[in-house]
Amino acid sequence: xxxxxxxxxxxxxxxxxxxxxxxxxxxxxxxxxxxxxxxxxxxxxxxxxxxxxxxxxxxxxxxxxxxxxxxxxxxxxxxxxxxxxxxxxxxxxxxxxxxxxxxxxxxxxxxxxxxxxxxxxxxxxxxxxxxxxxxxxxxxxxxxxxxxxxxxxxxxxxxxxxxxxxxxxxxxxxxxxxxxxx
Amino acid sequence: xxxxxxxxxxxxxxxxxxxxxxxxxxxxxxxxxxxxxxxxxxxxxxxxxxxxxxxxxxxxxxxxxxxxxxxxxxxxxxxxxxxxxxxxxxxxxxxxxxxxxxxxxxxxxxxxxxxxxxxxxxxxxxxxxxxxxxxxxxxxxxxxxxxxxxxxxxxxxxxxxxxxxxxxxxxxxxxxxxxxxxxxxxxxxxxxxxxxxxxxxxxxxxxxxxxxxxxxxxxxxxxxxxxxxxxxxxxxxxxxxxxxxxxxxxxxxxxxxxxxxxxxxxxxxxxxxxxxxxxxxxxxxxxxxxxxx
Numbered sequence: 001x002x003x004x005x006x007x008x009x010x011x012x013x014x015x016x017x018x019x020x021x022x023x024x025x026x027x028x029x030x031x032x033x034x035x036x037x038x039x040x041x042x043x044x045x046x047x048x049x050x051x052x053x054x055x056x057x058x059x060x061x062x063x064x065x066x067x068x069x070x071x072x073x074x075x076x077x078x079x080x081x082x083x084x085x086x087x088x089x090x091x092x093x094x095x096x097x098x099x100x101x102x103x104x105x106x107x108x109x110x111x112x113x114x115x116x117x118x119x120x121x122x123x124x125x126x127x128x129x130x131x132x133x134x135x136x137x138x139x140x141x142x143x144x145x146x147x148x149x150x151x152x153x154x155x156x157x158x159x160x161x162x163x164x165x166x167x168x169x170x171x172x173x174x175x176x177x178x179x180x181x182x
Numbered sequence: 183x184x185x186x187x188x189x190x191x192x193x194x195x196x197x198x199x200x201x202x203x204x205x206x207x208x209x210x211x212x213x214x215x216x217x218x219x220x221x222x223x224x225x226x227x228x229x230x231x232x233x234x235x236x237x238x239x240x241x242x243x244x245x246x247x248x249x250x251x252x253x254x255x256x257x258x259x260x261x262x263x264x265x266x267x268x269x270x271x272x273x274x275x276x277x278x279x280x281x282x283x284x285x286x287x288x289x290x291x292x293x294x295x296x297x298x299x300x301x302x303x304x305x306x307x308x309x310x311x312x313x314x315x316x317x318x319x320x321x322x323x324x325x326x327x328x329x330x331x332x333x334x335x336x337x338x339x340x341x342x343x344x345x346x347x348x349x350x351x352x353x354x355x356x357x358x359x360x361x362x363x364x365x366x367x368x369x370x371x372x373x374x375x376x377x378x379x380x381x382x383x384x385x386x387x388x389x390x391x392x393x394x395x396x397x398x399x400x401x402x403x404x405x406x407x408x409x410x411x412x413x414x415x416x417x418x419x420x421x422x423x424x425x426x427x428x429x430x431x432x433x434x435x436x437x438x439x440x441x442x443x444x445x446x447x448x449x450x451x452x453x454x455x456x457x458x459x460x461x462x463x464x465x466x467x468x469x470x471x472x473x474x475x
Binding site for chain 1: 188208212216219247255258259262263267274307310311314315318322323325326331344346347349350351352353354355356357358360361362365369386387390391393394396397398400401402404405406407408409411412415416420421
């Protein structure tokens with residue numbers, strides 16, 4: 001069996017990065033259409049769990065590309081334009097949970113799930129933090145606006161979505177791994 | 183579920199430029215514009231951005247949705263942050279300044295007297311923010327409408343990204359319609375089993391859990407498909423040699439001109455800002471005269 005490597009970007013990673021990005025984009029668009037009730041202007045995207053899960057299952061690079069590219073594609077489809085720093089933030093939300101990729105064996109194990117949840121929290125905080133702080137540089141916003149206008153409204157829904165959906169996806173993936181021996 | 187790209191060929195001036203030159207210009211513009219808070223420079227960038235924007239020949243009805251998002255961002259950044267709360271304007275506007283209502287103001291009917299700390303300097307900063315955010319938005323908002331999604335992979339490869347990353351991008355764009363179709367099939371199948379996404383009962387957590395029967399099958403199915411694609415690519419020796427691409431991009435004279443202009447913007451911005459120390463926040467005299475200052 002081939003040894004797992006954290007920063008490898010071979011054929012498997014190329015394919016899963018692409019699938020992750022396309023899935024994120026499609027589900028983001030699909031759930032926009034489903035109109036889940038959410039607070040105020042906050043875009044509630046259950047699809048953010050996809051890059052986090054792809055990071056956990058296939059490594060940090062796959063998680064990063066799934067988030068970064070997926071956000072670009074969903075914005076391209078929706079016609080929102082190109083927002084590099086928010087794309088980068090979404091990428092980081094996938095990359096950071098991916099850092100535990102090598103240490104995971106059984107995706108159903110409660111300790112593994114808790115570990116993944118911890119890295120999902122760190123990923124959301126860092127990713128959305130980077131994206132929100134960029135507004136200080138691009139738009140000249142002050143720190144209060146960045147925290148209350150960008151950071152908190154982005155962090156809360158992403159955390160809720162990630163913390164609920166990532167374990168569900170991990171358990172479903174465990175069944176695939178077990179059945180196929182991959 | 184129908185997923186459509188916003189792009190269509192319009193035979194516009196923008197369509198004649200190579201996508202690599204366009205990315206270089208867009209990024210150079212972003213970095214150059216963010217070096218300035220002086221309205222005279224920002225007006226220059228604003229005019230360039232809208233000249234570029236209109237060269238794409240997009241109709242208002244096409245870009246309306248994107249502009250609504252930009253309008254919301256502008257409202258939060260300018261009206262809420264700079265004008266109403268006066269949250270320091272990112273440390274750009276010096277403290278103090280000429281107050282618009284120095285004596286305070288009284289709200290009629292309820293007779294409530296309060297001091298609204300808005301200054302003429304902050305109002306001028308709001309104009310600068312409008313020029314800067316509006317200009318940057320125009321440059322980036324136009325991209326999905328005017329750039330062919332089929333050339334993203336080869337474009338980023340041409341810009342120096344590794345083959346694997348560029349190919350991943352290409353593959354992602356190609357997967358979107360397939361996964362959208364899979365999602366539609368899963369959605370219909372779940373509905374046939376009595377699944378009701380439209381039910382809004384329950385809190386946020388319940389709502390998200392209700393999404394799982396849609397997300398999980400689509401994701402797991404695509405992971406299984408991914409294994410087959412990986413095997414097929416490995417059998418064709420993917421990654422052992424540099425790739426060739428179906429579409430080929432070639433620079434023409436207008437692309438070189440655009441790249442030269444991009445370099446001028448970026449280098450000009452750096453020299454103006456760091457060698458001449460010009461371009462920081464500045465309030466014109468006529469504006470301060472309005473304040474009686």
